[in-house]
Amino acid sequence: MDALHEAGIHAAVALQAGLPWLEKFWIYLTSHFDPKSIFTFYFPVAHGLNTRVGLMVLWTGLVAEWLxxxxxxxxxxxRPFWWIHESGLFSQEELKEFPLRQFPVTCETGPGSPSGHCMIPGAALWPIVTALTAKVATCTQSWVLRLIPFLAYTLFLVAMALSRIFVLAHFPHQVVTGVLAGAALGWGLQRCPPNFRNSQFFVVVAAVLLLSALALHGLATAAGIDLDWSLRLASTWCSDPAWLRLDTRPFASLCRVVGSALGLALAARMPLTRREEDDLIDSRLRMTSTGLALVALDILHKLPKATDTASFYRHMVCFYAVGPFLVIIVLPRSVIALRNFLDPPYIPPNNPLLVPAHQGATHNE
Known part of the structure; x- marks a missing residue:
């Protein structure tokens, strides 16, 4: 493994020595399209375009994050930013020769393999790629055009992988593993979608994913395996302690998973009526609902969070449970209600409810 790690360090050196304007691109990509964006951006956008695709994006994303x-x-x-110091393969003089820099997005606190930035989008974006490919196939017989969604998906993941190497968060073999695992998981889950109207199923999923993760952590700890070793190394070798964020910890990921599953359960508990679903065929209503969802989720996740760890985790569960319920139920229903208030539905004149009372009365005189 040391040979792979050392090759990864040289890859990071080459990337950081590249074109200066690429630095902003790599940092923007890795900070704005991290695994959290599956829940706050990709899911609401996909749901606005196609309800089932959006639900599959959220479902695949939460399973991928747990795994x-x-x-x-x-x-x-x-992770490169601590391995280069901990490995003992480099003297102080050699370390000074490496012109490597850390960034605010470098100091991830969990272990590094496989890359979550590659694996989770790799899985969650698969339903979108499949849907777009099927849509293009109905419009053209050109195999080149039908490959465009998959090529865009591949280019995005390659760019994400390079950005993670650039910021010293991952080695090349970790991002490759993440991409392959994500694509395989997305393909597999696409073939067996759940019943999104079954609220009990998602409550059970939330409980199983949480309890199984806690049980695995507890058993490993009881067996003398330290699963929190990466927290100490990240704290030791991060250039700026302010860059160590609670939302990069493994248990923060579990909170996102559990919260999202509970949000799906809540949405399935109070589904839209058939008439509301028919109303949402109107693209203007769907676009309005999607725009409001993006704004609402951005505001929701920018709200102040607790600084102590336990309270922070509780807030994470609540925020990520509210998100799907807002996107799937509350905002579409609110948009429809507002439309009906501003522009009441037209009732045909021959409706019996509009016939004057004296016309329907019987003459018994």
């Missing part, structure tokens, strides 16, 4: 946490716990992947 990513478990894999990271037991693969013990190093």
């Amino acid at each position: 990513n946490v478990v894999l990271k716990w037991f693969l013990f992947g190093e």
